Amino acid sequence: MLLSTPTPGSLIAEICRRWSAPGGVCLGVAALSLRCFGKNAAALGRVKDPAGGPAFFCKSGAPFVTGPSRSCFSRVTDHSPAPIQQLAWVWIITEWAKLKSTVACLVNILFPELGKLVPTLHMASIYALLSEFPSACAVASAHLTRLSNLFSECSKGRYGKDTAILFRETIRNSIGSHMPAKSLELKHTINLIHDITTEIDEIEAAIKQIMDEEIQSPILTIPGISYRMGAMIIAEIGDFSRFDSADKVLAYAGMFPSTYQSGQLDNCYAHMEKRGSRYLRYALYNATKYVCHWDGSFGTYLEKKRSEGKHYNVALSHAAKKLVRLIFAMEKSGRAYISAS
Numbered sequence: 312m313l314l315s316t317p318t319p320g321s322l323i324a325e326i327c328r329r330w331s332a333p334g335g336v337c338l339g340v341a342a343l344s345l346r347c348f349g350k351n352a353a354a355l356g357r358v359k360d361p362a363g364g365p366a367f368f369c370k371s372g373a374p375f376v377t378g379p380s381r382s383c384f385s386r387v388t389d390h391s392p393a394p395i396q397q398l399a400w401v402w403i404i405t406e407w408a409k410l411k412s413t414v415a416c417l418v419n420i421l422f423p424e425l426g427k428l429v430p431t432l433h434m435a436s437i438y439a440l441l442s443e444f445p446s447a448c449a450v451a452s453a454h455l456t457r458l459s460n461l462f463s464e465c466s467k468g469r470y471g472k473d474t475a476i477l478f479r480e481t482i483r484n485s486i487g488s489h490m491p492a493k494s495l496e497l498k499h500t501i502n503l504i505h506d507i508t509t510e511i512d513e514i515e516a517a518i519k520q521i522m523d524e525e526i527q528s529p530i531l532t533i534p535g536i537s538y539r540m541g542a543m544i545i546a547e548i549g550d551f552s553r554f555d556s557a558d559k560v561l562a563y564a565g566m567f568p569s570t571y572q573s574g575q576l577d578n579c580y581a582h583m584e585k586r587g588s589r590y591l592r593y594a595l596y597n598a599t600k601y602v603c604h605w606d607g608s609f610g611t612y613l614e615k616k617r618s619e620g621k622h623y624n625v626a627l628s629h630a631a632k633k634l635v636r637l638i639f640a641m642e643k644s645g646r647a648y649i650s651a652s
Contacts, residue, residue, distance in 0.1 A: 403514075407507045410500055414441075417497040421487045422447055428481060436465035440478070442501050445494040451483040518542050530638050532647040535601030535609075543594035544638065557639035561632055564591045583628065599631040608651040609633070 411433055418425055418432055418441070429437055439461055444450040450458075458475035519538045522528065531541050554560050561567055565587030585592065603613045609630055616626035641648060 403507055403510055407504065407511065410504050410507070413500050414497065414504070417493055417500065420490065420493055421445075421497065422450075422482060422485055423487050424481050424485055425478075428478060434466075436462050436470055438501050438504070439465040442498055445498040446489065446491070447482050447485045447487050448489060449494075450479060451485075453479065455479065515539065529641045529645060529647050533602060533634075533637070533641075534605035534648075534650070535603070536598050537601075540594045540598040540601075543590060544598065547588050547591035547594065551639065551642040554639070557636040560639055561635050563587045564595060564635070565589070566592060566595070566628065566632060566635070595631050595635060596627065599627055599634050602634055603627075603630055606650055 415426075415432055425437075426432060431437075440450070440458075443461065444453055455472070455475055458479060459472040462470035462474050462478075515538070522531065522538050522542055526542075526545060528541060528545055530536055530544065531538070536544075548554075548560060548563070551560075554563070558567075562584075565583065565585045567584050569582050569584045599609075603609045612633060613626055613630045616629050617623065621629070637648070
């Protein structure tokens with residue numbers, strides 16, 4: 312059932328409410344945490360959140376602590392009791408990237424020549440090959456027809472018998488190590504990647520539905536801001552009426568220059584404070600990169616700052632501040648974005 316009065320702060324509570332049944336996303340993510348980290352994730356508990364929906368807390372009482380040893384959710388704030396990034400995907404995508412790095416390391420041990428045969432290891436056909444034949448001996452002794460069918464099915468006809476022959480002959484002469492334990496680890500790591508990919512797709516679909524049907528924020532009309540970054544920005548800021556000006560939003564995000572005074576010296580250490588929400592800062596900087604790429608006025612502004620001799624990151628921070636002021640004005644007025652260019 313939908314919330315009667317949806318607010319940005321209730322996004323995760325609503326998704327948790329919809330998906331809290333056994334086998335749903337939230338329970339599935341918790342189970343995935345247990346699968347990945349075993350006893351380290353045993354502190355997971357299930358209680359109700361302040362908004363009335365189901366949520367996960369540590370049994371120690373610390374709410375929504377980021378990290379595999381506690382929970383797959385982030386923190387809770389007073390003004391945003393269930394921010395969008397709490398629904399696992401910030402943590403899950405991080406773990407997803409780590410698992411892909413693990414696959415690359417294991418392949419370098421077991422099949423060092425494999426990376427030269429394909430543009431990337433993280434392809435459906437390669438994952439299917441490694442899942443069924445996780446060792447060099449298994450690939451070398453595999454039937455050619457089975458290898459050909461596997462490549463053809465998983466690559467949608469792009470690879471076939473010629474590729475299978477090339478792979479089998481190359482791996483037969485491989486200098487890779489024969490380590491059954493590493494082969495088993497590779498197989499299970501790929502299975503975890505498949506599980507996490509399914510969770511990410513389900514979570515992002517739920518986020519998209521709520522953003523479209525309930526939140527309906529005008530910031531999604533800005534070129535370069537998608538549902539993922541837009542949802543993080545809205546959920547972290549929460550109610551925009553709490554801020555009198557865009558400068559206070561910047562301060563909340565920790566994007567103001569720090570103040571240093573000593574004698575007659577003033578502001579000689581103008582580094583960014585970074586005292587605010589790191590999730591909001593992350594979302595704003597990543598969104599700014601894409602906005603500068605897709606919107607002409609922001610791209611021109613970034614080039615202008617670069618032409619003044621500023622480092623790219625410094626110029627990007629100026630563009631991010633401009634984006635914050637734009638988002639604040641759009642949320643206050645409710646108007647869609649109209650490019651100045």
